[in-house]
Amino acid sequence: MSYARQLLDTYPGNVNADAGVLAATLDALSDCAQACAADADADLSEQNLAEMVRCIRLCLDCTDVCTATLGVVSRQTDYDPAITRPLLEACVATCKSCGDECARHAPRYEHCRVCEQACRRCEQACRELLGVQR
């Protein structure tokens, strides 16, 4: 069981959504932030650097946005939908743009294929949380 789920199960108050959906989202955000940081770096080591610039840029954006969303979604105390919902929407949009760009490079670079998977899973998890969160 992930730390995210264990922390939700021991949280002293009420959590603001189904704990399983929340934990899956936290894990997907954490994985996506890390995968995008690693993919930006792998892109920087490729020969055809000029073609990878957009992918590097979007991966850096995606790490930044997923890290912030992870922090905000981790906080159950005094949940404020006015913050969480637009941030989840921004995160969906970022994972979508980054995943689409990684998909363009996936046939050639396996690291972009792995990163695309992390982005798609995170986009889906954020959409599901948006669907269930009060």
Added chain:
Amino acid sequence: MSYARQLLDTYPGNVNADAGVLAATLDALSDCAQACAADADADLSEQNLAEMVRCIRLCLDCTDVCTATLGVVSRQTDYDPAITRPLLEACVATCKSCGDECARHAPRYEHCRVCEQACRRCEQACRELLGVQR
């Protein structure tokens, strides 16, 4: 002149909005991230801690969201409005919630008054950038 403005003025490509508005937003985001981190900590040192919990939580959120927005807005290369616009909207909402909560404590705590000013200025700067950015 701030580093933000100097970096924009020496950027090798075209910047995606008026450099003055962009630099003002970058400075406001950077200031707000720092002010909120410091205010969360000042709140933690107050006697009536239970009343400050919501302020601490929102300040932590605001630091996270402003830091991510700062990273994304700093990147001029391959600008993607599908990412920047919803993120700026999430940042406006976060600065609004955090500024409103700090305002409630401002009559009693000077550090919350300072933080409220940083949040209001950042909210306004993000709104202006949303207005002019292509």
Added chain:
Amino acid sequence: MSYARQLLDTYPGNVNADAGVLAATLDALSDCAQACAADADADLSEQNLAEMVRCIRLCLDCTDVCTATLGVVSRQTDYDPAITRPLLEACVATCKSCGDECARHAPRYEHCRVCEQACRRCEQACRELLGVQR
């Protein structure tokens, strides 16, 4: 297999340490950053808030330091031991202080026990990476 390991296995250059040790460290850093953010928030929901202030503070520090270390260690391109080594040492020290403080609260709060485990595992992983990294 974690994304961290998959990204290392598809990295186009040479990685700067054993891939298994590196991936274990990246996963531990990512887990610890998330656990500490969640534990700081759980602490904020406890009744005896005044006794939890040091734990909240150290958890926030630990999230910040683990997130930065995760970013730096993720980057294999142009590895620079002059940066990575002192940062891993700072991360060991932070996980140690935070884990020790969580241990003090673990008998009473299950969430601090979970967070202590994440800190201990991350401290150990960073020590191992320091031992093997060139």
Added chain:
Amino acid sequence: MSYARQLLDTYPGNVNADAGVLAATLDALSDCAQACAADADADLSEQNLAEMVRCIRLCLDCTDVCTATLGVVSRQTDYDPAITRPLLEACVATCKSCGDECARHAPRYEHCRVCEQACRRCEQACRELLGVQR
């Protein structure tokens, strides 16, 4: 007067070093994090990308480390030198490596000259804080 200084002046407890030195360090860390993010992006827009890879990598590291150090140094409550000192040392090392690399490109690229200045100033500020902090 910067927000950093205003927040220190309204902090409800004792600050752990001279407020002027602390505020100067916080401002330098915040500026350096932002300058390095912008310089990494400017590098990505240059023609001779292959020569800029090391600079991009170090700028990303420097943003990560300065952001974490900013968070930790911002927190005055329950100051723990066991965390702050090694982190400041890691930050000095990171600013040094990044500043040296930016200096190599400064004759050709004005944005690297600006970023070098931010790194040098931040390195110096962290050294001064290490010298005076209890």
